[in-house]
Amino acid sequence: MPWWIRKTIAWVLLGSPALYATYLIATNDLGANPLETLTDHTGQWTLRFLLLGLLITPLRQLTGWVSLIRYRRLIGLFAAFYATTHMALWLFIDQQLDWRLLLEDVLDRPYITLGFMGWLLLLPLVATSTKGMIKKLGASWRKLHRAVYIIPVLGVVHYTMSLKADFSLPILYAVILALLLSFRVWMRQAR
Amino acid sequence: MIIKTRKTSDVRSSEITPEHFFQQRRSIIKAAMASIAAWQLPAHALVEPQGNLPAIPNLKDSGIGGGLSPTEYKHVTSYNNFYEFGTGKDDPKKNSGAFKSRPWTISVEGECDAPGEIGIEDIFKLIDQEERVYRFRCVEAWAMVVPWAGFSLATLLKRFKPNSKAKYVVFETLVDKEMMPGTRRKILDWPYQEGLRIDEAMHPLSMLVTGVYGKELPAQNGAPLRLMVPWKYGFKSIKSIVKIKFVEKQPATTWETMAADEYGFYANVNPMVDHPRWTQAFHRNIGEGLFASRDETLMFNGYSDEVADLYRGMDLTKFY
Numbered sequence: 001m002p003w004w005i006r007k008t009i010a011w012v013l014l015g016s017p018a019l020y021a022t023y024l025i026a027t028n029d030l031g032a033n034p035l036e037t038l039t040d041h042t043g044q045w046t047l048r049f050l051l052l053g054l055l056i057t058p059l060r061q062l063t064g065w066v067s068l069i070r071y072r073r074l075i076g077l078f079a080a081f082y083a084t085t086h087m088a089l090w091l092f093i094d095q096q097l098d099w100r101l102l103l104e105d106v107l108d109r110p111y112i113t114l115g116f117m118g119w120l121l122l123l124p125l126v127a128t129s130t131k132g133m134i135k136k137l138g139a140s141w142r143k144l145h146r147a148v149y150i151i152p153v154l155g156v157v158h159y160t161m162s163l164k165a166d167f168s169l170p171i172l173y174a175v176i177l178a179l180l181l182s183f184r185v186w187m188r189q190a191r
Numbered sequence: 192m193i194i195k196t197r198k199t200s201d202v203r204s205s206e207i208t209p210e211h212f213f214q215q216r217r218s219i220i221k222a223a224m225a226s227i228a229a230w231q232l233p234a235h236a237l238v239e240p241q242g243n244l245p246a247i248p249n250l251k252d253s254g255i256g257g258g259l260s261p262t263e264y265k266h267v268t269s270y271n272n273f274y275e276f277g278t279g280k281d282d283p284k285k286n287s288g289a290f291k292s293r294p295w296t297i298s299v300e301g302e303c304d305a306p307g308e309i310g311i312e313d314i315f316k317l318i319d320q321e322e323r324v325y326r327f328r329c330v331e332a333w334a335m336v337v338p339w340a341g342f343s344l345a346t347l348l349k350r351f352k353p354n355s356k357a358k359y360v361v362f363e364t365l366v367d368k369e370m371m372p373g374t375r376r377k378i379l380d381w382p383y384q385e386g387l388r389i390d391e392a393m394h395p396l397s398m399l400v401t402g403v404y405g406k407e408l409p410a411q412n413g414a415p416l417r418l419m420v421p422w423k424y425g426f427k428s429i430k431s432i433v434k435i436k437f438v439e440k441q442p443a444t445t446w447e448t449m450a451a452d453e454y455g456f457y458a459n460v461n462p463m464v465d466h467p468r469w470t471q472a473f474h475r476n477i478g479e480g481l482f483a484s485r486d487e488t489l490m491f492n493g494y495s496d497e498v499a500d501l502y503r504g505m506d507l508t509k510f511y
Contacts, residue, residue, distance in 0.1 A: 162468070
């Protein structure tokens with residue numbers, strides 16, 4: 001299969017949660033609390049794609065499907081896209097750009113502080129995701145992009161703290177994240 | 192020389208109200224009367240009944256909340272918290288298909304002279320049902336306006352003759368693993384338990400609800416009998432009640448036990464006391480879409496005139 005077809009499929013798959021949300025908005029089917037629905041939707045997909053991005057390396061090594069690496073950047077960028085949408089919902093619709101309330105949220109509410117930090121950490125990774133930047137930064141690119149291990153941790157803690165009961169979903173994410181991170185530790189020790 | 196002696200009935204000059212104060216008082220009293228009138232006058236007819244459940248028999252219009260415009264029936268009955276059916280907002284409607292609200296008895300016990308039981312059919316037979324349109328404010332900073340059917344909680348409580356030791360009232364929700372799939376997991380310490388101080392419970396605004404939009408309550412809204420205390424956050428208004436108990440000491444309530452720093456016993460709607468994770472100064476109205484206005488939350492959810500006296504002298508930042 002030619003690469004452009006594979007890439008198109010990847011775009012469609014990774015973009016489908018956004019397409020679905022657009023469909024729900026267009027058909028006015030977001031339920032009684034649309035803001036809550038969209039905030040949850042974008043948050044969930046941010047976490048899922050962050051975890052999917054971390055799955056690429058172990059999957060390559062376990063299956064020998066080496067070309068998987070070509071999808072990793074796209075997955076990461078889509079995670080950043082959903083995170084940014086999630087942020088924008090909070091910024092523009094929830095707090096309606098009320099700076100006093102925004103500041104209060106970021107400073108006084110630890111789960112928002114953590115989520116905000118995670119989003120901030122994504123920005124330099126997006127900015128340095130081009131081929132040119134990878135070349136230019138060399139070894140420091142790898143160092144910088146180790147933030148992908150911290151960001152999902154912030155994300156999962158942020159999600160857990162935002163709930164009041166029933167932690168089954170964040171626990172599931174945490175278990176997957178722990179497996180993905182311990183694979184790295186294990187690989188390091190095996191080397 | 193004139194010696195002035197005072198009779199006890201004489202009015203001292205210090206007792207005479209200066210005229211401007213007198214006039215001011217008149218206007219305050221007038222305004223108060225007008226607000227009471229606005230609150231009690233049957234300015235509206237019953238809302239158009241919705242849904243296909245049995246109608247509430249002989250439903251009368253209380254006139255309460257006549258000026259408010261109710262949230263759509265579909266939102267009222269499809270978006271709420273009722274963890275006995277799951278933790279998602281759409282779970283209560285989705286997972287309550289097996290729920291049966293008949294037969295149903297509520298047992299009333301504890302510090303009262305006439306403990307006993309009352310069946311839901313007797314409640315319909317013995318107690319007049321009226322419609323009241325109340326503001327509903329969830330602790331999660333969303334809000335609705337709901338036309339409830341029911342009666343003052345005090346009407347039921349008095350039948351069981353609470354004694355002088357009855358300082359608080361405790362309520363319990365049914366636990367049934369078959370009909371309420373959410374209770375199969377120990378997400379909360381079942382049964383759900385809530386409580387009120389006796390004066391709060393006896394306040395005429397405290398309501399036992401049998402219906403919504405002129406029809407019996409759907410399972411997801413707490414059929415067949417739930418509490419509605421409109422000046423408190425929604426979680427206080429316990430659903431599907433099977434037990435009421437008069438007690439002497441402040442009871443442990445479910446959410447307070449789960450997270451005392453987030454959910455207090457009083458849980459009065461108070462824009463000045465934030466939830467640790469969000470501000471309570473604003474709320475979003477359900478049913479207004481993605482760009483719903485963010486409204487300022489009122490003290491006691493707008494029922495200050497009626498209930499503020501219950502909390503006179505209390506530090507509401509401490510007793511939140």
